[in-house]
Amino acid sequence: MTIDTTAPRFTPDPPVPEQAVAPGRDAALRELLTADPELAAAGLTPLPGTEIDGGSVWLAPVEPGYPACDRWRTLRDRFERTGFWPVLVEEATLHHPHEPETVPGPLDGAAVLTARVTDREYGDPVRAEVDLGDADDPDRYAGFDWADTWAIIGDEFDRVALVPVAAPWLVPARLGWQGACNAGLDGAEHAAVLRRWHHLYRAELLTLGFDTVWLRHLAPLPDRETALAAAYEAFAYCPDAVHQDYGSLDGVAERLLRPVWRLWWD
Template sequence: MVINPNALGLDLPPGTMRVQPSLWYADEPATPDTWARLLPAREAAGMQPVLLTETQYLHPSQVADPDDHDPAATLAALWDELAQEEDEGTLAPFSRTWPGLAPATAAPADGRTAPDDTAPDDTAARLTAELAGDDEWLKGARGALVPARRSADIPAVLGWGGATNHTDAVQLSTILRSWEDRFGIRVVGLGPDLLTVSVAAPPRTTADALAVAAEHYAFCPDNVWDGYDTIRAYAAEEVLDRHEWTFWWD
């Protein structure tokens, strides 16, 4: 049973519960503090905060679940399907053989916490404050609460259809779960064909960024195809030390 967060006495903006898919959806566009205001509903009602531009692209599945998939096997299968037809130059520095999962971001060697290595929820709150204020594609997005076990499951629970031409929402959530474990991501924004995550612990070295970029290519090849000649170039610009990863599917 999904609890209506309106009945919990939380400091929420005006909003309405919806069905198929089940979610709470704010009545007005998000403000910079919306995501942070929604976060207490996770503890109180098991509902994950996210910003949605609209709800017409949501098609909930009744049978599939990320528990049914392994993230490494899912990424390998997506990579193999793409790489066999890809120009080898684009794959540089990789070959057509799946390179394997990137390592989790490690703490600094001296044991100190780097100034920008904040907790995942803090990173998400800061990023959504920026996006709600001036990001073009999230302009007009509303806050939403989704009954999901973890942030990574939001696309699967909603039946998000933005990557239909490449893969389904359940496989995306399978991979997002792994990124949540390794890099502290939170799914913070969804549009008709765009997905944004905050990243609390992005890769800090070129080698680690390259390994993550290979996963991004398997997850969303359009990110590389749209503006980059190689995965190496994409890694340097979009992955290394970046606290925001945005994906777009054609």
């Protein structure tokens, strides 16, 4: 497949249903903790100094690997009820917090991606021969859950944060996350891209590291063309995915065929 890097075009963002979730409030969460034994078992406590409009960021330790995946699922399944989105974090994630950012609407992920690749500050992505032979096999990960991957690679993420937001793509802004500051991304740009991918590729925010974003991918990319198109979007959002991490656009595409996606800003 040929990717035209001289005149980038990104498909418009897909229609997004209206969000019915209100950002969580501490008082309501405390009530749930007394009524829901599984939720209470998480050992959540509010982080001092993070309260805004009645909702704080809450934190709890988790055992890395499958236990962390199980705890994340428990908390994610209650998001519509709690208004708190869970993210697995490492100790360094919260070491360089910034002030939480306001995310104005409407969000346009396609416009953000187009502006970033049109700027040309990061050059064009290189291509390389990478085997994408499984890209047309809908059963390539049959029986292989995202947690099977995370149980192997997620050993540094030993705590979970609950973030009061109306939607998961707002988490980096609400935390004032600075992991991509070298690329000049602000909270609204993170929100626009993550919102787009949430609805276009069914990619959910799973983890924030010191300088990484991890997403769990709920549905396989259907073919090589989609994988490469998604890789070009990943390059626009995170040029280091090509230049510092996977080496080529095709290398990124191969990684995006897997159930867990990682983006790393050097």
